[in-house]
Amino acid sequence: MTRPRAVLLVRIAVLAGLVILLEICCRSGIIDPLTVIPPSNMIASMIDNVGSGDLNESIVNTFSTIILAFVLAIGFGTLAGALIHRSSRLRDVADPLLASYYSVPTFIFYPLLVALLGLGKAPLVVLGVLSAAPAVMISTLSGLDGVPPVLMKLARVQRLGPARTLWWIVLPAALPRLFTGLKLALSYALIGVIAGEFILSGTGLGYAISFAYQSFDNRAMYGLMLFVLLVAVIANGILYVWEGRLARRRSTG
């Protein structure tokens, strides 16, 4: 068995073990079922809730908001990162701000965003973008900084124009770091949007979880939490596999 496959199997075994342990603890009463329901019930609840179709609108709302925030964050983040990369003055100003950005809890601005933009998608999208864009910005900046100068010289020697230099040299050279930004941005957009829905919104999966929580409907709450968790893990997993395929070529072996 290859080493990566063995690592994957151990990882799955550890996760499965923890889930089985939780199941046993819940079933045997070590953990109060009013606090946590057994994982098997969580799965059943997830299937019931999602399968019933009652949540279709919330699911569509939440994920379309996340995708919109993710795409906008990539656009803004990449543009800003590229601008900072080009201008040393802008970098002097932006560097300390970027370094300390994630110490600011952006959620505290949600009431302000609601006041400014009203209830609906807009404040959630802004919150998602505020969470995700700086990660894209930082990774774009570090990706562009990391393009070896000799490859830029090569582009000139090969007489490539700006578009070809960007497409054939800069982007592929910066790709590993850009990918890190994409993965983080997806996670941050998801956290931003769902947390926003959780706090104040009247729609979406975050709101549905919050509603179930306030109604003491543990079964629905855990089912929905599991659903969000699964979607997040699958989306990140797809990016992870894609990144792995790209990285494999660049590493030895």
Added chain:
Amino acid sequence: MSTAAVSEQSHVTLNEVVRRYDGPPVVHALGPINLVLRRSEFFSIVGPSGCGKSTLLDVLCGLVRPTSGDVQFEGRELRGDVPDGVGVVFQEDSSMPWLSVRQNVAFGLRTSDLPEKEVTERVDHAVSFMGLAQFADHYPAQLSGGMRQRVCIARTLVLRPRLVLLDEPFGALDQQTRLLMGDELLRLWRETGATVLLITHALDEAAMLSDRVGVMSARPGRFIDMAETGWPRDRDSRIVSDPKFGALTARLWSCLREESLKTMGRAA
């Protein structure tokens, strides 16, 4: 002599070339330099560290414009752009880690409008010429430093440049590999008929490979000696056992020693 006859003999001409970098402080890196590279000759440049060898290469291929003076390639003045027909191999590894060996080599022809069949033929020839046929589908990370440098040479070779500029391409290689790479370079030079300019810090490499060796002074770099080696065109690394080789290397070193000491801040 007529203009046609001059351009027939001279492939590249540097006329009173000076390069300064705006400061502060202003750095006078190079010149004034006058040099005529003859068509199909193998010319090497040696000089102390920081004497402006790489700046000279950048000026020669059009990457950098001289502060004053002019550079002519095949009778046309260079104006800050790399002209068609010039290939450069850099000191640093410039293979692209996201492309296989074959794709790296073919990269040079991406902008050409050659038919696909010819592209494939040229790439296959360059790959096997540089001894990389077995590794054509490998990625640079799977190759040694010497092999990666061969990929970069193959990528230049595939363009069939009429002028090949090499900036210490074997700097990171061990002595045995360097000797063998030198042989490959000589074979390449003979087969393509290109004019080759090699920048190196290794006196033996310059003495072994070249028709002429230019010795540069400490910064600002100027030529302080120009040695004709007199080697036959059909030569290889075994020439190091020729008594003339020792005498030539000694001549180069006697020129360079004083300049190297200047660079180190000491008197001769």
